[in-house]
Amino acid sequence: MQIRELFVSAFRSLVSNKRRSILTMIGIIIGIASVITILALGDGARVAMLKNLQASDSGQQSTEINFAASGDSKISGFSDDDLNRIRENNQVNKVSVQSDDHGILSADGSVNGKNINPIVYLTSRANDDHLISGQGITKNDSLVNNPVALVSQSLAKRGYRSNRNALNSGIEINGTTYTIIGIISDDATRGSYNNYDVVVPRQVFQSNNADVSANTLKLTFVTGANVSEETKKIAEQLNSSGSQHNAGSYEFFDMAAMLKGVSAVIKGITYFIVAVAGISLFIAGIGVMNMMYIAVSERTQEIGIRMAVGASQQQILWQFLIEAVMLTLSGGMIGYLSGLGIAMGVSVFLPFTATVSLSTFLLAFGTSTAVGLVFGILPAKTASNKNLIDILR
């Protein structure tokens, strides 16, 4: 018998018992779907984490040290001496102060009622860099303290769905409302890596914000450096001998450690779900076995007829085994797709997107095939070992 025929006949007997086949598949579907959901989310979280940790495409990681002045004073926490000393550390690739000195800082705000934390670029001159639509900030805007802003496309979308709606609408930054006059591209940068989302005239921003000396030191490390360790050392050193260690404190928010914690939690959840799914798959497997035993005993006559016209034991065995595998495999594939669907749906509410990977597909494929083989083999053996004479009597 041709192998194709085995598949055709297995498929047809499953279809002829649609309801029973579907009920039997449900366990497999649930098991596979839950594993795929958690793996897709876990993968997505991991990818998002790596992205967060990495400043550049070449895999170098960066961290930030903030200087918080104790008073309301507008002092810069990092002097050239500080920078030079840090540059001597050979793990550090690049050191730069991100503050209003460079015209870039991060701010709080809202757009159409939604809270945002944009990186703001303060321009003292006319600016229309990376402009996509609308118009740029003119020199005149700066001179007459015109509260106008250029915002990135994604912020525009976030607040007003489309670029067109966003134009001439408002955006609130640090308590001041600006009119959006232009849309800039999402990858707008100053210098080599200073991304920004919003451009506003410096004059307008400064007259509304007393303390713009948000002092941030951005450190970029060479590949392979122990980022948190090194940053912690640098922060400690700054706190003991930095130029402003008496006027405030240097703080390092250890992103890497936090992300490590998050990833440990995700790992724990993954193991838990995998264990639950394992039990679900086991029970589903027993269901498959049960159904196959029923099918074998219901179709005893058919088995006898097939044997009488020349089917060998192997061919009968394969017929039922393929039927079992086809059942679990279709369950597995449905489970895979629903798992992805659930993960995608859930990740809408999460700060990262679920990822689709070949390995999770292979996992779903392999697991469901294995369940079919393991739980299908005994019923198939029973079918193929039936005594022809007894059946035909």
Next chain:
Amino acid sequence: MISLSAISKSYRQGNDNYQVLHNINLMIKSGEFVAIMGPSGSGKSTLINIIGFLDQNFDGNYAFNDVVVSELNRKQHAQLRNQSVGFVFQNFKLITNQSVGENVGLPLLYAGMKRRDIVARVNEVLAQVGLPDSYHKLPKNLSGGQQQRVAIARSIVTKPNFLVADEPTGALDSATSAEIIALFKDLNSHGTTVIMVTHDEQVARQTNRLIKILDGRIQSDEEVNHANT
């Protein structure tokens, strides 16, 4: 073609061995039309199952065209069943949820033929047994006589060396029986060997050789005299 010597067969019933066949010696040549008769329980079906390669568990020697049947492994035995014999049962033994054509084509599927070639051959034999254009019908929508024709079509579809029929007319009325026997006769006249178990004297008289069995032994084995009928 078929040569049985000293064939014995016993079934285990509980702790005892119940011997059904005792030292059967039998030769059947190609082209013969043989009827086997005997009271119920005399071992006719048991014998015919051995001859038709359905049963491999027996003592004695069975040679089929130089092949020693008892020495074959199960796979070769199944292959012999597929290629060399066609079996017709009293209760038709059709797969009820498959079409007539699929039932008839089943032996060819196991012979490894391609689906396309199978359809052509199936339609050919269906026409031969008087059921043209019934490929897509379901067995349950056919009469008993028609179902038995389907079973006969299935038995001859691989062009086997011989046909074995265990009471092929047992479930049919006399008119339908006559049609089925005529079909066997026709097949035999075209060279197919037919071995048939029957309870019906009328049916047995249509054959060329009558073997009577009693308590697992051959009681008589003689040519049928057609002059009386």
